[in-house]
Amino acid sequence: MMGYVALLRAVNVGGTGKLPMTVLAEMCRELGFEQVRTYIASGNVVFQSNATEKQVRTELETQLHRYAGKEVRVVVRTGRELAGVLASNPFAESPGSHVAALFIDGALPSDPLDGVTGLKDEQICLGMRELYVFYPNGMGTTRLRIPSEKYGTARNMNTVAKLASMAAMLT
Template sequence: MTGYVALIRAVNVGGTGKLPMTTLLEMCQSAGFGQSKTYLASGNAVFTSQKSEAQVRSALEEQLQTHVGKPVGVLVRTAAEMASVLARNPFEGEAGNRVITLFVDGPLPADPLDGANGLKNERVHRGKREIYVLYPDGMGATKLRLPSEKQGTARNLNTVTKLAEMAAALEPEGEDAT
């Protein structure tokens, strides 16, 4: 049984993609995921499953498309990978609401700033399947746009920390989910 974190793209942000977290929870349970929990209204879920990452993503994407009537991106990470993402944070000591992790599926650019615009004093670091960004003046003040934002979804470090904790707390021998 593997612990997973699902990050739904463009949910409940700026008046688009309305998805009540009770509905997301029901989707996880309907897919047979065990110990399902959601966190915040921005489309985060943790659960256990015997399915692969690709199968988990596909199951959620199918249910989301049925619910909203159009494709919705889902990024999935294992509990171990979320812990690793947190441990590799290159901006240790910075405020959690000033650091975001941009989760990306597919290859990362060699230079995450290639094609970016609006860079001021932000700092960007390439991870394994994520890009870390430090916003010294806060995200509300930035004009920075990274090309990878189109394929990924971002969470601030406070949210990443909480999701990693929730995923780590999942019982490895939990209910028999598939």
């Protein structure tokens, strides 16, 4: 069985897309996922499955659509990939709360600054399947807009570290 981490987009953020994590966990169990654990109320779930990444994403998005009555995008990574994201963080010396990984399903831009607006002191670097973003003044006041945001979802490095740790503990 493969250890996966599913990251839901726009769930329980700013009052939109309310989804109790107990409901998310139950959905995952109904899909046959094992050792299901959620982390904080922003749509993070760790589990094991024999399905492929694409199958996991499709099945979970279908369940979420039934529940919410609208599309809920899901980004899926293996536990090993998440550990790699953490290890490859180009801003590892910065506080984890000031660095985010923008997980993207689809092609990364060849230039991480292409189409970006509102850039001030922030820095953006390419990863393997994600963009790393450093917010020196914190994420709360930024005006930064990255076109790839519509194809993915971001998590700060503290959350990435916790999810990678949870995934590593799957047996």
